[in-house]
Amino acid sequence: xxxxxxxxxxxxxxxxxxxxxxxxxxxxxxxxxxxxxxxxxxxxxxxxxxxxxxxxxxxxxxxxxxxxxxxxxxxxxxxxxxxxxxxxxxxxxxxxxxxxxxxxxxxxxxxxxxxxxxxxxxxxxxxxxxxxxxxxxxxxxxxxxxxxxxxxxxxxxxxxxxxxxxxxxxxxxxxxxxxxxxxxxxxxxxxxxxxxxxxxxxxxxxxxxxxxxxxxxxxxxxxxxxxxxxxxxxxxxxxxxxxxxxxxxxxxxxxxxxxxxxxxxxxxxxxxxxxxxxxxxxxxxxxxxxxxxxxxxxxxxxxxxxxxxxxxxxxxx
Amino acid sequence: xxxxxxxxxxxxxxxxxxxxxxxxxxxxxxxxxxxxxxxxxxxxxxxxxxxxxxxxxxxxxxxxxxxxxxxxxxxxxxxxxxxxxxxxxxxxxxxxxxxxxxxxxxxxxxxxxxxxxxxxxxxxxxxxxxxxxxxxxxxxxxxxxxxxxxxxxxxxxxxxxxxxxxxxxxxxxxxxxxxxxxxxxxxxxxxxxxxxxxxxxxxxxxxxxxxxxxxxxxxxxxxxxxxxxxxxxxxxxxxxxxxxxxxxxxxxxxxxxxxxxxxxxxxxxxxxxxxxxxxxxxxxxxxxxxxxxxxxxxxxxxxxxxxxxxxxxxxxx
Numbered sequence: 001x002x003x004x005x006x007x008x009x010x011x012x013x014x015x016x017x018x019x020x021x022x023x024x025x026x027x028x029x030x031x032x033x034x035x036x037x038x039x040x041x042x043x044x045x046x047x048x049x050x051x052x053x054x055x056x057x058x059x060x061x062x063x064x065x066x067x068x069x070x071x072x073x074x075x076x077x078x079x080x081x082x083x084x085x086x087x088x089x090x091x092x093x094x095x096x097x098x099x100x101x102x103x104x105x106x107x108x109x110x111x112x113x114x115x116x117x118x119x120x121x122x123x124x125x126x127x128x129x130x131x132x133x134x135x136x137x138x139x140x141x142x143x144x145x146x147x148x149x150x151x152x153x154x155x156x157x158x159x160x161x162x163x164x165x166x167x168x169x170x171x172x173x174x175x176x177x178x179x180x181x182x183x184x185x186x187x188x189x190x191x192x193x194x195x196x197x198x199x200x201x202x203x204x205x206x207x208x209x210x211x212x213x214x215x216x217x218x219x220x221x222x223x224x225x226x227x228x229x230x231x232x233x234x235x236x237x238x239x240x241x242x243x244x245x246x247x248x249x250x251x252x253x254x255x256x257x258x259x260x261x262x263x264x265x266x267x268x269x270x271x272x273x274x275x276x277x278x279x280x281x282x283x284x285x286x287x288x289x290x291x292x293x294x295x296x297x298x299x300x301x302x303x304x305x306x307x308x309x310x311x312x313x314x315x316x317x
Numbered sequence: 318x319x320x321x322x323x324x325x326x327x328x329x330x331x332x333x334x335x336x337x338x339x340x341x342x343x344x345x346x347x348x349x350x351x352x353x354x355x356x357x358x359x360x361x362x363x364x365x366x367x368x369x370x371x372x373x374x375x376x377x378x379x380x381x382x383x384x385x386x387x388x389x390x391x392x393x394x395x396x397x398x399x400x401x402x403x404x405x406x407x408x409x410x411x412x413x414x415x416x417x418x419x420x421x422x423x424x425x426x427x428x429x430x431x432x433x434x435x436x437x438x439x440x441x442x443x444x445x446x447x448x449x450x451x452x453x454x455x456x457x458x459x460x461x462x463x464x465x466x467x468x469x470x471x472x473x474x475x476x477x478x479x480x481x482x483x484x485x486x487x488x489x490x491x492x493x494x495x496x497x498x499x500x501x502x503x504x505x506x507x508x509x510x511x512x513x514x515x516x517x518x519x520x521x522x523x524x525x526x527x528x529x530x531x532x533x534x535x536x537x538x539x540x541x542x543x544x545x546x547x548x549x550x551x552x553x554x555x556x557x558x559x560x561x562x563x564x565x566x567x568x569x570x571x572x573x574x575x576x577x578x579x580x581x582x583x584x585x586x587x588x589x590x591x592x593x594x595x596x597x598x599x600x601x602x603x604x605x606x607x608x609x610x611x612x613x614x615x616x617x618x619x620x621x622x623x624x625x626x627x628x629x630x631x632x633x634x
Contacts, residue, residue: 002631121602122535141469149536152458152469154490154499155599159535162603173471181502182471184631185624186495218439218476219466227564247544249566282472285438286479307502308625308632314319314501315625 001301002180006167006190009133010092010113011066013037015190016180016297017115017136017169018197020070020094021144021279022046023268024205025197027055031062032202032293041094044071044081046265052081056088066091068115072145073098086110094136097145101130108133115169117192119147121159128164135164136192139172143195143281144264146223146230154186161187175283177303181311195281202293206271209278212236216284225259228252234278238263319497319621323484323507326450327409327430328383330354332507333497333614334432334453334486335514337387337411338461338596339363340585341522342514344372348379349519349610358411361388361398363582369398373405383408385432389462390415403427411453414462418447425450432486434509436464438476445481452481453509456489460512461581461596463540463547471503478504492600494620498628512598519610523588526595529553533601542576545569551595555580 006015018025018033020041030040042055052069059067069085071078074097082103085093093107096117107114108131116127117136124135137160139153140146151159153172161168170183171192183191197203199213212234222235224242233239238258245258259277267276291299323332335342335350337358347357359372369386376384386402388395391414399420402410410424413434424431425448433444434453441452454477456470457463468476470489478485487500488509500508514520516530529551539552541559550556558575567575576594584593608616 001633004631120535139469139471141472150540151536151599151602152456152471152490154456154470154496155458155602158493158495159602173469176475178475178503179471181628182499184628185498185502218437219468223467247566249564282468285468285472285476305632308628311498311501311625312629314321315622316318 002184002304004167004184004189006134006169009167010039012039014297014301015169016300017041017094017190017192019171019192019194020044021194021198021203023265024203025070026204027058027062028202028204029197029200029293030055030067031059032200033197033297034059034065034067035063036294036297038297039092040067041092042067042069044069044085045075047081049077049080049084052084053088056084056090068092068094070094070096072096073100073102078103082107086112095132099130100127100132104131117171118160120149120151120156121163123147124160125163128166132166134167134169134189135160136169136171137188138192139170140223140230141232141282142172143221143232143284144279146232148226148230150223150226150230153183157183157186157188172281173283175287177300177307179283180300180304181307195284196287196296197293198280199284199287200291200293200296205268208271208273209268210290212267212273212278213280213284214287214289216280216287218285220285221280221282225255228255231277231279232281234273234280236278237274238277318618319501321484321501321506323451323486326484327356329356331614331618332486333617334358334411334507334509336488336509336511337361338511338515338520340582341520342387343521344375344379345519345521346514346517346610347372347384348376349517350514350614351376351382351384352380353611353614355614356409357384358409359384359386361386361402362392364398366394366397366401369401370405373401373407385409385411387411387413389413390417390419395420399424403429412449416447417444417449421448434488435477437466437468437473438480440464441477442480445483449483451484451486451506452477453486453488454505455509456487457540457547458549458599459489460538460549460598460601463549465547467540467547470500474500474503474505489598490600492604494617494624496600497617497621498624512601513604513613514610515597516601516604517608517610517613522585525588525590526585527607529584529590529595530597530601531604531606533597533604535602537602538597538599542572545572548594548596549598551590551597553595554591555594
């Protein structure tokens with residue numbers, strides 16, 4: 001059911017990739033997603049190479065199914081993290097935040113697939129030219145670090161599908177069967193889901209952090225750092241301070257001083273839900289309860305089949 | 318084909334509403350959309366009550382099918398415009414930019430349907446409580462005047478569908494069959510399309526204005542006026558000036574001075590594509606050629622059927 005080209009490319013059952021979320025995506029989440037038929041990703045961005053090695057081995061002890069690793073290219077240790085991924089035998093490396101040209105050949109030559117996350121058709125074309133196997137087209141509604149493009153998933157995915165000849169995975173705004181079928185309708189071969197998987201039992205994260213995601217409604221997330229490096233997060237005290245400074249024309253230096261260091265770790269690991277940064281997508285507004293990973297994936301598939309059944313009937317009438 | 322509850326409510330063949338676009342939606346466009354099986358809307362916001370009366374009569378001379386009228390509630394003559402619509406016998410009045418409570422009872426008692434445009438679930442609930450017949454849930458990717466909520470269509474539509482018990486129409490990011498099926502997948506009963514209809518032969522508008530829409534790619538639109546009244550428009554000289562002033566922390570007064578008066582009229586009617594404001598949605602990036610209204614609507618329906626056929630096969634595999 002819902003087997004696409006992406007399933008064949010990655011050797012997975014359902015075309016669902018779990019976004020690699022810093023301080024959240026460790027072996028428990030990654031293994032659970034892969035074991036449930038999707039593609040789990042460890043978040044290399046918040047691990048040392050040694051930690052990453054241990055996490056990869058823990059995932060392998062829990063599942064024999066393929067799983068992967070996200071590495072932000074701008075990370076100072078990106079080369080080391082990628083080397084650990086290759087040596088320890090992940091199936092996929094997802095690259096983001098930078099041009100993947102630097103690493104693509106090495107990764108592919110080792111037999112590992114490369115997926116690159118792009119916020120615009122322009123950057124997707126560059127990644128395709130660099131030789132990646134698939135593109136994640138990530139809309140501005142997505143949580144966490146975001147491109148400067150601010151293109152929404154609805155507008156972005158068809159553009160990227162038109163622009164490249166490799167499978168496109170939609171990200172941003174997807175948490176249930178509605179978003180899944182919408183993404184495929186837009187031409188994607190699969191979806192990458194972050195926030196919904198952050199609100200699972202298997203995700204690492206302080207209970208207060210997960211609750212803050214579940215409590216988001218309406219305009220409960222904001223995009224901060226539009227000029228210096230956009231981040232979508234929960235509209236808490238810290239986020240409001242950043243927005244106020246931005247509205248007053250704060251310089252990059254002033255903004256970095258407010259933002260400080262370790263804010264996303266403080267939120268996710270220590271539950272500092274007002275003074276930390278809670279990376280979170282707009283779609284949190286329809287995420288109301290903590291679930292297990294297997295419930296999330298089975299739910300999406302059931303809802304998707306029901307939606308397609310309903311649309312099939314409307315179409316025939 | 319694709320007959321939904323909305324078609325029955327409005328007496329139309331396809332669940333496609335043409336957004337009422339100031340300086341663009343006159344009798345030619347409105348009549349063509351309705352004649353092609355959708356719901357055309359005149360843009361009351363850029364007409365005097367007398368002009369509106371003439372336009373309604375011109376539409377009636379061109380089609381016997383239902384059509385409507387958009388009225389921004391904050392417009393100083395909104396009451397008069399609504400009265401003209403009722404007296405001259407439009408089928409639908411679409412209200413936007415304000416709380417529809419003021420007018421809903423009067424409009425409905427006259428036998429005319431009311432559709433309200435909402436950028437957030439909060440405002441959609443208020444409109445439903447005011448008694449409107451349907452809600453347009455408009456995402457931040459939509460062109461022209463936009464709510465402050467900045468919620469994208471992917472994230473917004475499922476929230477509004479959950480929040481109200483009346484049909485929901487998706488707007489923002491929709492220009493072809495991909496967007497149409499995606500919107501229905503998200504739970505909408507239909508779509509409202511603006512920018513794609515602005516780039517038709519039947520739309521009013523200077524050739525340079527229509528070309529500017531066709532030339533949009535990538536990040537070619539921006540949201541200006543985030544703090545004073547958001548407007549999505551083409552990233553031209555004027556838009557860049559506004560964005561620069563905003564980044565420096567300009568006051569509302571300073572911004573209004575830059576924006577001035579008559580900018581959208583200057584763009585649409587006089588072709589001032591750098592110093593005017595070209596209202597335009599992000600989806601313009603996939604709009605590449607001027608078409609006739611009937612081509613647009615037939616194209617969407619054909620693409621939608623093909624997409625559903627493709628998804629049906631994936632689902633069965």
